[in-house]
Amino acid sequence: MQYTTLHKVERYCSQQTTEKQPYFAVMRLWRDYLRFAVRLGYNTKNSFVLFPKRLIQAHDHVADVVQKIEEKELREKMKLENERAKSLLEKYRKIYSWTDGGLSVVVPEDLFSIREEGHTLHHCVANYTQDVADGKTIILFIRRNSELTKPFYTIEVTDESIRQCQGFGHCEQTEEVKNFVDAYEQKVLKPLKLLAQAVS
Known part of the structure; x- marks a missing residue:
């Protein structure tokens, strides 16, 4: 105005x-x-x-330019975060990886794979990359052993407890996944929590 x-x-x-x-x-x-x-x-x-x-065309043009700029800025930011997250993810790989029956808990290769997970499963895990890089939370993938590279469910772990476990579009866990997650909590996370308590 x-x-x-x-x-x-x-x-x-x-x-x-x-x-x-x-x-x-x-x-x-x-x-x-x-x-x-x-x-x-x-x-x-x-x-x-x-x-x-032509407002619509002008709007779409500037929106596209801004999106490209923001994507570039985000990629640069993600590169820096990814460098910080490398050693953490490597450590997590030794602690949190687990297989039982037809499913596995897989530690992400990098922050970019977490972002891809969110896009593929249509949930908001892509927004958690900075918290992962800062060590504030842990993101893990549940995969079918027959399709280890295909997103299936995503877990967030904080203080050796599962905060959330979501599939495509925030869907609830199937019975198979729920049983797997319960076993993971008992056999992997609970011993880690007890160890942490004993050390502190």
Whole structure:
């Protein structure tokens, strides 16, 4: 609003309105477009920038540019975090890996595989990479022995206790997985917890 008037905004949004994009949807789209434009350093004093002729195309273009920048920044951040996490994951591999029946607990190779796990299973584990790098939490994968590289379930462990175990789209554990997780807690995590208590 520094560079225009409410009347001009109202007229512009009305002109951009279509059957598929009603007035208030256009306003939200324009707001997002401006936020991206400012992020990219565009000159919003310029009326051609402020009021693009084809708002949807302009919005999608700047959104795509911002997404690419953010992905690049995220990859750089992840590289640094991954370096910090390497030795931790190597240590976890010796402690937390386990197989029973047709399932295994697998320690992630790196933080990028945790991110991939979240994308594949449609849950939020990708957001936990910094906590893993900081040693605040442990992320483990449950895999079928016949498909060790295919995401199946994901476990979060804190203080040698399972905080959550989720499959595709946050689905509940199947009976098979529940039995496996219960056995893992008893045979692997409980002894580790007792050891930690004895040492402290």
